[in-house]
Structure formats: structure tokens, C-alpha cells
Amino acid sequence: MNFEKICVFGLGYIGLPTASTFATHGLRVVGVDINQKILDTLRNGGLHIHEPGLRTVVEAAIRSGNLSVSDKPEEADAFIIAVPTPFYADKFGEYNGESFKLADMRAVTSAAEAIVPVLRKGNLVVLESTSPPLTTHDLVAPILEKSGLKAGIDFDLAYSPERVLPGQILRELIENARVIGGITPRASQAGSDLYSIFVKGEIILTDATTAEMVKLMENTYRDINIAIANEYSRLSDRFGIDVWEAISIANRHPRVKILNPGPGVGGHCISVDPWFFVESAPELSQLIYTARQVNDGQPHFVLDMVKKVLGGLKGKKIAALGLAYKPDVDDLRESPAVDVVRLLQDAGVSVKCYEPFKPDANLHGIKIEPVLEAALSEVDGIILLVNHKVLCALTPKELASMTSCRVLIDTVNGWNGKDWKGSGFSMNKLGVNKKGSG
Numbered sequence: 087m088n089f090e091k092i093c094v095f096g097l098g099y100i101g102l103p104t105a106s107t108f109a110t111h112g113l114r115v116v117g118v119d120i121n122q123k124i125l126d127t128l129r130n131g132g133l134h135i136h137e138p139g140l141r142t143v144v145e146a147a148i149r150s151g152n153l154s155v156s157d158k159p160e161e162a163d164a165f166i167i168a169v170p171t172p173f174y175a176d177k178f179g180e181y182n183g184e185s186f187k188l189a190d191m192r193a194v195t196s197a198a199e200a201i202v203p204v205l206r207k208g209n210l211v212v213l214e215s216t217s218p219p220l221t222t223h224d225l226v227a228p229i230l231e232k233s234g235l236k237a238g239i240d241f242d243l244a245y246s247p248e249r250v251l252p253g254q255i256l257r258e259l260i261e262n263a264r265v266i267g268g269i270t271p272r273a274s275q276a277g278s279d280l281y282s283i284f285v286k287g288e289i290i291l292t293d294a295t296t297a298e299m300v301k302l303m304e305n306t307y308r309d310i311n312i313a314i315a316n317e318y319s320r321l322s323d324r325f326g327i328d329v330w331e332a333i334s335i336a337n338r339h340p341r342v343k344i345l346n347p348g349p350g351v352g353g354h355c356i357s358v359d360p361w362f363f364v365e366s367a368p369e370l371s372q373l374i375y376t377a378r379q380v381n382d383g384q385p386h387f388v389l390d391m392v393k394k395v396l397g398g399l400k401g402k403k404i405a406a407l408g409l410a411y412k413p414d415v416d417d418l419r420e421s422p423a424v425d426v427v428r429l430l431q432d433a434g435v436s437v438k439c440y441e442p443f444k445p446d447a448n449l450h451g452i453k454i455e456p457v458l459e460a461a462l463s464e465v466d467g468i469i470l471l472v473n474h475k476v477l478c479a480l481t482p483k484e485l486a487s488m489t490s491c492r493v494l495i496d497t498v499n500g501w502n503g504k505d506w507k508g509s510g511f512s513m514n515k516l517g518v519n520k521k522g523s524g
Contacts, residue, residue: 087210087279089113092164095197097124097155099135099354099417100214100248101168102144103255109147111284116162117155118200128155136416136443139256158200164210164280165201167226168248169193170354171215173361181368186375187361189218191225198229205233210242210276212266216301216355217245218362222294223269242273245294246281247301252353252415263288267297305359306374311345312356313377316384319347319517323391329517330499347517349471349497350384350422352411357381357420385425388469388497388516389433395495395514396467400434403465405491408472409441409454416443423471426497427452438465442476462489473500482509 090113094105097119105117119125127134128148133141147153159165170193178185194215201211211230213222222245227237237243246266250258264285268274274291282289292300315333322329333344351357360378363371393399411421418424418441430437431451439454440461441447447454455461462468468491470477478500486492486509494506497516506513 087276089163089210089280089283091115091160091162092166092280093118093159093162093201093204094166094168095119095159095200096167096169096193096215097121097128098168098170099137099252099255100250101166102128102135103137103140103259104166104168104214104248106140106143106147106153107256107259107284109150109152110143113152113283115147115153116160117153118157118159118197119155120157120196122157125155125157137255138253143256159204161204161206162209164212165205166212166214167194167197168214169197171217171358172354173358179365179368184368184375186364186368186378188365189362191217191221194221194225195229198226199232201230202233205230205235205241207235207240210244210273210280212277212280213243213245214248216247216359216362217298218366219295219298219302220366221245221298222267227269238270238273242268242270242276243294244268244273244277245297246277247297249301249304252412252417260284261287263290265290265292265297265300267292267294269294302359302362305356306363306377308345309351309356309360309381310373310377312347312351313380315345315347316350316380316387318344320387322517323519326519328515328520330502330515346499348384348422349388349426349516351381352419352421352423352425353417354419357411357422381422385422385429388426389429391497391514391516392430392435392467392469392495393433395493399430401436402434402467403436404430404438405461405465405468405489406430406437406439407458407461407468407470407477408474409439409447409449409452410443410472410474413473414443414475416441416447418444418447418449424449424452426469426471438463441472442474459488462491465489465491467491467493467495469495469497470500471497473498482506482511486510 093116095118097117105115109115173187174190266277319329360374409423438461445456495514
């Protein structure tokens with residue numbers, strides 16, 4: 087199948103790199119987004135997200151004349167839906183008296199509805215947005231068929247999940263294996279024809295629901311393994327040992343690879359995707375549900391740890407270092423670090439934050455200092471919530487020169503291997519309740 091022009095819905099962390107990469111490989115691309123601020127920023131030569139190398143690719147795509155942006159789709163050979171699928175903030179499901187989060191699929195619905203007026207025979211539509219199983223068949227296909235065309239007969243429909251790591255999106259977009267699940271074998275092949283324009287990794291063809299499952303399985307697997315690490319941190323605190331030492335020893339076993347604990351699990355994938363299984367089949371996903379409860383509850387464990395270290399919370403002042411959901415990115419979506427900060431504030435703590443990758447972030451009710459020294463000034467404790475390299479690289483001498491505070495709380499083992507005690511600091515680590523540690 088030949089492609090000359092495509093429309094990409096959603097110009098965020100996945101849509102914009104995807105649109106730009108197609109454009110730099112010779113396709114005419116219309117990037118569609120309903121956020122006027124994003125469109126204005128791109129038209130004025132700016133960039134609304136931080137991702138290494140992205141600016142160069144976007145500028146090359148625009149300079150080539152192949153990439154344009156709009157709030158409406160145009161007729162094209164293919165349409166890619168890469169819009170967000172967050173949770174509902176005020177809507178929950180229930181099973182056996184337990185509540186669970188529900189996927190907000192309104193952006194996917196809106197994108198599919200926007201395609202209907204411009205859908206033509208022979209077109210390909212690809213859903214990339216992470217979605218509950220059967221979304222392609224049960225949600226997207228019926229909407230597109232309002233055009234009078236039949237999915238799998240008049241046009242092709244497929245699901246192809248993004249599987250990239252923030253910070254390495256551009257490289258992994260090209261090099262990673264690409265899973266394409268069509269509602270028919272022809273649709274799978276059409277998807278392969280499209281993505282083979284730039285994908286160098288293996289292209290694996292399957293059906294749409296299997297492809298949806300694959301995406302959710304990958305991130306659910308990670309979530310469950312992080313949950314056991316977080317439980318180990320709580321057990322280590324109870325039993326008076328160092329969880330980081332215990333994990334390093336356990337991982338010497340050739341068939342054991344325990345992940346690291348932390349303040350929780352965040353981001354737009356690992357903390358979100360498992361709920362799609364729970365929503366779709368709560369009676370069959372009890373382990374997945376429990377892992378989600380553990381990881382969503384980890385910020386509360388950190389709160390209790392801070393309370394113990396400071397001898398109380400109300401009226402205390404804390405510097406919180408790092409707000410992103412993972413190291414060395416500017417993505418604050420579903421961040422457990424933000425959850426910890428809000429819990430501290432709710433408990434009466436005055437919190438000043440520092441996020442080196444997004445110093446101008448605007449989070450309602452959270453004070454973010456543009457420079458580290460300002461965040462460290464006149465505080466009772468310093469909590470490391472994200473192991474950004476620039477924060478982990480701080481030495482006791484450097485930190486001592488910026489603040490008079492000597493109480494450290496490390497939730498990510500980022501300050502391991504330094505002589506904090508010798509510089510007058512009290513080091514308190516998540517999952518460590520061992521005399522003489524730190």
C-alpha cells in the first residue's frame with residue numbers, strides 16, 4: 087500500500103515525534119491537536135515538550151514543508167490516533183465493594199468522530215493510544231462506520247501501541263520492534279506498509295486485541311514487579327534492615343532480578359495501563375489490582391517516614407527535590423513525587439520544590455523554586471524524590487554550602503556511596519531501618 091499523506095491526532099510526547107519522523111521520511115503530514123496553545127507554539131517555532139533531539143527533528147520536518155499543524159483533519163491516506171487516555175477524575179468502577187479507576191476515552195472518541203467526514207475508501211486508521219482490550223473493535227470501528235464505510239472491507243483499521251521510553255523516544259521509535267494488530271490480516275499488512283517507512287526494528291503482525299493486550303501486559307508486568315519491591319521496602323523498615331543491601335544480595339541469584347523501590351509509580355503508562363485490565367475484567371485481575379493498591383499507597387508510606395524522621399509534620403518546612411515521574415525527564419504526569427508533596431502539604435508541611443527539568447512548571451498549589459538554593463533555604467528537612475543525575479551527583483560538601491539543614495530523606499537511594507555522616511548530615515533512606523546506616 088502506498089502512502090503520500092497522513093494525519094496524526096495528538097501532538098504530545100508520542101504524536102509529535104511520530105508526525106515529525108514520518109515528515110522527515112518524505113510523507114506529507116498534518117498534525118492535529120485541539121489545544122490552540124500547542125498549535126501556536128509550534129507555528130512560532132517553539133516546542134511545548136522536552137525530549138532530547140526532538141527540536142531538531144521538528145524543525146527539519148517543518149523546514150521540509152512536509153509537516154503542518156491544524157485543529158482539523160484533512161483527507162489523507164492514513165490517520166493515526168495518538169491522543170491521551172487518562173483516568174476519569176470523578177468516576178470509578180466497583181467490584182466486590184472495591185473501587186477502581188476508569189479510562190477516560192473521550193479523546194479517542196473525539197478523534198475517531200473527527201475522522202468520519204474525511205474518511206475515504208482504501209484509507210488506513212491506526213489507534214496508537216493505550217486502551218482497554220477490545221477498544222479498536224468495540225469503540226473505534228463503530229464510530230468510523232458512521233461514515234457509511236465498513237471497517238475491514240472499505241477501509242483498514244489497526245492498533246499499534248507506542249513502546250518507547252521518554253528520554254529516548256526518537257531512537258526507540260525507529261529501532262524498537264513495532265507491534266501491529268489489524269482487525270483483518272489486510273489491515274495488519276497495511277499498518278506494516280505504513281510504519282516500515284521509518285521503523286528499522288522488527289514489525290510483528292497480529293490481531294488488534296492481541297496488540298492491545300501486549301501493550302498492557304508489558305506495563306502491568308513492570309507495575310507488579312515494582313509493587314513487590316515497594317512491599318520489600320516496607321518489610322525492611324519493619325524488620326530493621328537495609329532493603330537496598332538485601333536487594334543487591336538477592337539479585338546475585340541467577341534467576342532473580344528485583345527492581346528498585348521508591349516513592350511510588352507514575353507516568354502515563356505503568357501507573358495507568360494496569361487499571362485498563364481491572365476495568366475490563368475485575369474478577370480476573372485481582373493480583374493486578376493489589377499491585378496498583380500497593381504502588382498508589384507508597385506515597386503514604388513516604389509520608390509516614392518523613393513524620394518519623396522529623397518528629398511530626400505540622401509546621402515543618404521541607405525542600406522536595408524532583409517532581410518528574412522518573413529520572414531525567416520533564417514529564418510530571420501521574421508523578422508519585424507530586425503525590426508526596428501534596429500529602430505533605432495536606433499534613434501541614436510547608437514545601438518548596440525544585441525540578442531541574444521543568445523549573446517553570448505550573449502545578450496548582452505547589453511552590454516550585456527556579457533554583458536549587460532557593461528551595462534549600464530555611465528548611466527542616468530535604469527529601470530526594472527523583473534520582474535525576476544532576477541531583478544524585480550532589481556531594482555532601484556542595485549541599486552543605488547551599489543550606490544549613492542537615493536532615494536528608496532519600497527515597498530513591500540516589501545519594502548512596504557518599505560520606506554524609508562525616509559532613510554532619512543525618513541520612514534517612516526509604517526501606518532502611520538499620521542502626522549506623524547512611
